[in-house]
Amino acid sequence: MKIKILFISIIFVIILSGCKGSSGSKPITDVDVRQGTDGLVMEFTKNAPPDKVFEDSPFPIAMHLRNKGASDIKQGFLALGFEKTYVDFTEEKKESIEFEIKGKSIFNINGDEEFITLNAKTKKVGAQSETHPSTILATSCYPYKTILGTSACVDTDIFGTKLRDKACEVKDIQFSKGQGSPVTITKIETRMLPSADQEPDKVKPHFIIFVENKGNGEVIASDMIKDACSNKPLNYKDFNRIKIKASLSGQGLNCNIGEKEDGAEIRLREKKDMIRCTLKDGIDRKQDAYTAPLQIELDYGYTFTISKDIIIEKILTY
Amino acid sequence: MVKRKVKFEILFLVLLLIIISGCSKLGGQGSAKGSETGTDGIIINFLENNPQDSYLVSSEDDEPISVTLEVRNKGSYPRSEEVNELSRGKIYISGFDRDIIRMDDNDLSQILRNDYLSGVSNINPEGGFDTAEFKGFISPDELVVDKYEPTILATLCYPYVTKASPTVCIDPSPFDDKQKKVCKIGSTQLSSQGAPITITRIDQEASSNKIQFKLNIKNDGNGDVIRVNDLKKCNPYGDTSSDSETLKRKDFDRVELIRATVGFSELECGPLDEGRFIRLFNGEGYVLCSLDRASFEEVKSAYTTPLNVELKYGYRSTISKPIKISKISSIS
Incomplete structure (x- = not known):
């Protein structure tokens, strides 16, 4: 039994001695940021807007914008679309909101991100209804290369x-x-x-x-x-x-x-x-x-x- | 006791295995290599890290680049008594954008320095050695892409000479079987001659009034054979002088027959292109040479004598190395 263990250990040592550990290091500049098919990625943040909103009350709309592409965005625009009879901004807003987000680079391989938060307000649903379904649209328009x-x-x-x-x-x-x-x-x-x-x-x-x-x-x-x-x-x-x-x-x-x-x-x-x-x-x-x-x-x-x-x-x- | 013996035997076997696996074959020190063997002529290799595998270029500064080649003469030409014509040879570098990789003084070729490139001989069994260095810089201003991956090509063109002196049989009465002879007319297989063009075999045939020799030659190296006078056409840029042309199909596979003698008698040889060139087809060729009976009619019995053959040619070999140039921009 001992001989068997000795024999197996020696073979194991021989195999191990032949192994070469990989250093695992990768040059920091060897990152190809010009990969992928994403540009600007946009999503509503959780509960902004919430799934359900009471009538005649304010609620937040928050957008999470990430530039996952390799081009910087200058003079990008975000426009929100509501069913104006039921939802509108709390205060007078421009047609669109301007934003700038830097893209991926070797110094920032994930690209920059931006949060845009707005306050909207629901209007009266109407006498005949208890609820009213509505859709909030967010459109981004941006220059890209x-x-x-x-x-x-x-x-x-x-x-x-x-x-x-x-x-x-x-x-x-x-x-x-x-x-x-x-x-x-x-x-x-x-x-x-x-x-x-x-x-x-x-x-x-x-x-x-x-x-x-x-x-x-x-x-x-x-x-x-x-x-x-x-x-x-x-x-x-x-x-x-x-x-x-x-x-x-x-x-x-x-x-x-x-x-x-x-x-x-x-x-x-x-x-x-x-x-x-x-x-x-x-x-x-x-x-x-x-x-x-x-x-x-x-x-x-x-x-x-x-x-x-x-x-x-x-x-x-x- | 038996158990212990078995243990020892296993341990011994394992140790033996380890020792054997660590052994490498030792070259016999005493076996001196013949100076006129091998199929190499002049060989070039990139020196390690010259050029580097990859370069990082910042947008502000020029990045130096060096292409260094080891040049080794592994063949037997030039021998001590021969005229050394290797300085007609040149090394060229190409394959990249000259606006991005700028060589100093726009120097893209170097002449072989014949003083350093003596042939392999008994006193210099490793042959001559030299280096050729091309220095320059990578211009970041011209690098409009993030990553540029050219292949550096080094082309060496040089003149070379193959010499062989095999022993052949001269038999004045080739059809007389009754006479005891020291040799018989037939074929002779030759070993390499320390040059990329090798005379592989000599076939002999005798008639009543002449002896014919068929000299078979072969390109045993890894390069191309070119007419020795067309070495200047090797330039991959083809624009350095007004008379320069690029190599045409007819400039390839031509080996000049300089000399073919038996003893002191000159052989008459053919077919020869332009009166002096042996043509190669798929790297192989031959020439037929004949010795008239008049040259040996006084001799009554067969004898052996050296057949001296000298061939001259241009040879072109190419090596390449891919490199990667990455441009980085500064944080500012």
Whole structure:
């Protein structure tokens, strides 16, 4: 019996001696904050508003706003919607409340949050009813950015005739994890185009960028953000408009081929679209393949609405 | 007593197991490696942490970067009596955006220093050694993305020479079976010659008026063979001088036959591209050389003699290392 124990212990010691403990340390800066498909996340705090409210009495509405995306929100707006016959603010309020919340960064990997509290007041339910169900709506409208920085391969050897090892290979790049924003770039297809006749010794990198709205809200034009949180009417053309800027190695890409160079725009259809961007100046064919930084910036407004049902109860007296 | 014996036996076995598992094979110290063997020429490797696997760049300051390569001559060229032409060779670095990773003086290539790169010999069994250092900095201003992941490619192009002197049989009467001979005409398998291009086999065939030699050669290294005069086309940027071109398909797989002699007699060889180049197909090639009977007609019986072959070529090998550059912004 003792021999058995001795034998097992020795084997155990041998196995243990072969083990290497992991340090478990991760570089503090090695945090990719540009991940996920959330932007602003908003919810009613518990019991504000309460599920049941007596008529003709004040009650609090508290909103918990968290910026779970990687873009800072400046000049965001929050608008509350009531059934005006039964609920209203206790005092005169503006149409919408402005807010600012910083997004995720390597110094604040969770993003900032904000609480907005308002006081509302119920009105009389009416003689014929004991209760009245109502809904409180909260709509946020805010500017947001999707920034994607990636490395793209620039290979001037379009037909693969150069016989040499290459530093990189031109291929499609998929982005399944999002970029820390509700509108995400899902895929980039890279093509190397032969330059036009006037520059036969050059190739032009060409990128097909696929964009998708993966959030629960709607994309609006960045100049219509305030209007979206007001009682002003919006045109259908104000929705699904995204401005795009792209650069390769710091050189701007032309994303509006055949049209004006600045102010390239994407129009989402069924939450998706794609755009083609090309480097204006070609790259010398003699240059070998190299990896270049590709940056894409999408600029848009975003809006979404949450709601909570409440019941307004009549105060019954004998 | 028996129990104790069993205990000891088990303990002994376990100890033996531990000792064996800790043992590594010892190289025989006495077995000196031949100086003209192996299939390496000049090899390069990134020095550890040069470049680093990852860099953190703050938005205010340039971050220094150093790409250092160990250069080792593992082959047998140049021998002491040979002209050292290795200074025609160059190391290039590429694969990254030159606006982001800026090398000092825009220096993206270095000439091989032939003084340090002598071939493997009996007095220098490890071969020559040198380092090539490329220093520069990462410019944060040009880094527009948070993370940039280029692959640093180091390309070495150099001239090299393969020499072999196998013993071949010269038989003036190859079809006379009755005579006792010291050798017979046939094939000779060769070992490596301390160079990436190897003469693998020599097939011999005799007719009544000549002896033919088929010299089979092979690219046994990991790189590409290029015409020795086209080394300057190796530049991955192809823009340093006005006459520079990039390598074309026809510049590859050409090995120059410098010399093929039997004794003092020069062999007549073919087929040769442009009169001097042996072509390789899928890394292998051959040349047929013949020795006229006039060269050995005075000899009455078979004899052995060295067949001296010298090949010259350009060789290109590439290594790569992926790096990661992360840009951090300061708290302020």
